Amino acid sequence: MLAAVAAVDPLSAGLLAVAAPLVVVFLVLVGHRAQAAADRRHAGLALLGGHLLDVLRGLPVLQAHDRDRAQVEQVRRAGEHYRSGTMATLREAFLSGLVLEFMAMLGTALVAVACGIRLAEGMMDFGPAIAALVLAPEVFLPLRRLGAEFHAAADAEPLLRELAAAGADNGAGMAVDGAAGPVTRGEGVTGPLRARPATSGGAEGVADPRVAPIVLEQVTVRHADRRSPALDRLSATLEPGTTTILRGPSGAGKTTLLRVLLGLTAVDEGRVRCGGDDLSRIDPAAWRRRIAWVPQQPVLLPASLGDNVRLGVDATDGEVRRVLEQVGLLALVAALDGGLDTPLGDGGLPLSAGERRRLAIARALLRDPDLVLVDEPTANLDQRTAEQVVEALAGLLRGRTALVATHDPLPQRLGDRTLRLRAGRRDDRAERGERIATPAGAPR
Structure with a gap:
């Protein structure tokens, strides 16, 4: 295009x-500057995505610990941070476009001034002047396209770097860590977790499971994706201050029963009572403040070790150290340069499966719950690690009402009674030495 202008008017x-x-x-x-802003925006998007993933993974536990509403504000702040970052990137992009258009306009204006002066002086014919003015903006058209392509490349470059890094990791034999497990079995939140206490003392007006029995009366729960009920007219009584071992094959309804007691799954038929309180008619948050939940696969928060233990309980460092000592993790803390401030989670200190479960038990101890719900505490652990977890678990269960779902004989020795499930129903066939949980309505 510049050659065409030169053929018409060399000066232009x-x-x-x-x-x-x-x-x-x-x-x-x-x-x-636009590239740097695009990198920051991509990092903000990754942070927001990770935050939402953590919240979704830990939603059942957040509800059990009465922390689900507190996460709404944190998600809102993360979204606002990403929005402001996106606006900053757009400002840089608009500035780049403004510079391009200004310089193109300036070049065209110079041609117009030069042509106008020469036309006024009679040094140039009208035809070449009009041709030069028409062709001048077209000279800058490829540069405008270059600017648009540059911004598209700036948006894509962070993703390309991630893909290249992922390809290199796969080539080196790296594997994706799937230890976090499904959403309904994990724990995970992001950010500081000390907004307000979540201890059993704040559950006034709700019966105390340490004193009142928990009674399941003909409880039936159906899932949309299953033809048969997950729980089928189940009746049982959890005696106050005792530990009931929940046994049964996979798919028998153990997880569903735990979720019912957590208040995360509604009962289709029947009812669950604690003392005189029907759990479907009381404040779920007040009920959950009396509960501690120890999942099979605790996920570490992207926070300090101390905040990982607190999980919504306003506790001092001394109180955190006390519960860590009870579960046998204080020596680990003493060996860390950062102590309780050592970061955990992605990019932080890695913990073994046994250490994670003992940390989850420490969380529960700090809450001082009335009811403890535990899911497969020793699954996939070696014998020595399983014994350490069971020893820590014994301190948590002592004097509290508890329901422990397990296939392993090791934690079963902590139980006072056994509740067996098969296809969602009670199975009262006792093995030698077992004491069967009391059916609802039976004399105690």
Whole structure:
């Protein structure tokens, strides 16, 4: 296009040849800032996505610990942070476009001034002047396209870097960590977790499971994806201050029963009572403040070790150290340079499966619950680690009402009674030495 202008008017072509490189120079200068802003925006998107994933993974536990509403504000703040980052990126992009258009307009204006002066002086014919003015903006059209492509590349470059890094990791034999487990079995939240206490003392008006029995009366729970009920007219009584071992094959309804007691799954038929309180008619948050939940696969929070233990309980460092000592993790803390401030979670200190479960038990101890619900505490652990977890669990269960779902004989020795399930129903066939849980309505 510059050659076409030169054929019509060499002077106009010369002016455009000077202006075009200046456009490129300013485009590069502004483009570096736009690239940095795009990188920050991509990092913010990754942070927001990770935050939402943590919240979704830990939603059952957040509800059990009465922390689900507190996460709404944290998600809102994370979204606001990403929005402001996106606006900053757009400002940089608009600035780049403004510079490009200004320099293109300036080049075209120089051609117009040069042509106008020569027309007024009679040094140039009208035809070549009009042709030069019409062709001048077209000289800058490829530069405009270059600017648009640059911003598209700036958006794509962070993703390309991640894909390249992932390809290198796969080539080196790296594997994706799937230890977090399904959403309904994990724990995970992001950010500081000390907004308000979540201890059993705040559950006034709700019967105390340490004193009143928990009674299941003909409880039936149906899932949309299953033809048969997950729980089928189940009746049982959890005696106050005792530990009931929940046994049964996979799919027997153990997890569903735990979720019912957590208040995360509604009962289709029958009812669950604690003392005189029907759990479907009381405040779920007040009920959950009396409960501690120890899942099979605790997920570490992207926070400090101390905040991982607190999980919504306003406790001092001394109180945190006390419960860590009870579960046998205080020596681990003493060996860390950062102590309780050592970061955990992604990119932080890695913990073994046994250490994670003992940390989950420490969380429960700090809450001082009335009811303890435990899911497969020793699954997939070696004998020595399982014994350490059971020893820590014994301190948590002592004097509290508890329901422990397990296949392993090791934690079963902590139980006072056994509740067997098969296809969602009670199975009262006792093995030698077992004491069967009391059916609802039976004399105690």
